[in-house]
Amino acid sequence: MAFLGKLLWCAAIVLGTEVKFQIATNDDNSTWSFLGPDGTASTYYTISGTDIWSGHDGDRYIKYKAFLGTTEPGRTPVLSKIGVTYIEAAAPTPTPTPTPTPTPTPTPTEVISFTVTDYNNDGIVFGTVNPGEEDHQANWGGAQGAVTLTIGSETNVDVDVQVKGTDFSGPGTISIGNVKYNDTDSTSGAAILTTSYVTWYLVAVPLSEDRVTQAYYWISIPNGQAAGDCTSAFYYRAIKSV
16 A cells, blocks of 8 residues: 655746646546645645645556746746655564564655746846847846856755757847857856757755855947847756766
């Protein structure tokens, strides 16, 4: 008989987005009623590490349903991993003399804690940039030029922190390859942003405290670019190192 423990997941959630879950279990693999942590269909698991409702204990089959939501066009949460802890109770060994039932041992789980902090609802803002201008820094002084990436100290596996972007749309298209990023307020050693996830840095465990990194950005505007507002989307994720 299995006793369910906690529901854990890893997701990059930017401002205006959310990730939540419901769980369904049964013994017939056909009757699925998705419920939240209070055993009703009106609640959701919203915090990784929440105890699973005890009414699921003893069922043979389990499913989860993920709800990814956004109120900001162009922004979506990124869900990279989900897991369930449980305890499998061992049946007593029949012997002439009763013996104590072995103490169940929880199944080890892998935990990745990753948080993206955006300093303003508008995200990264480069402000007014003239055609032909190179390495124009995002508005860090106005608190719209950087984000903070945090690997929580509860992380228990080595992780790769990755980043990508999308081409800017507006009056014409600006390639995301015109954007540089760095963990210091300098273009020296800065990398070029791409439309595919690229590993930025490795975080190795164990961690004695949270690992906090700032992400700074610069943009170069091509000559002949039409004037007007252009927008893009930047994405971040932390995945287990392989």
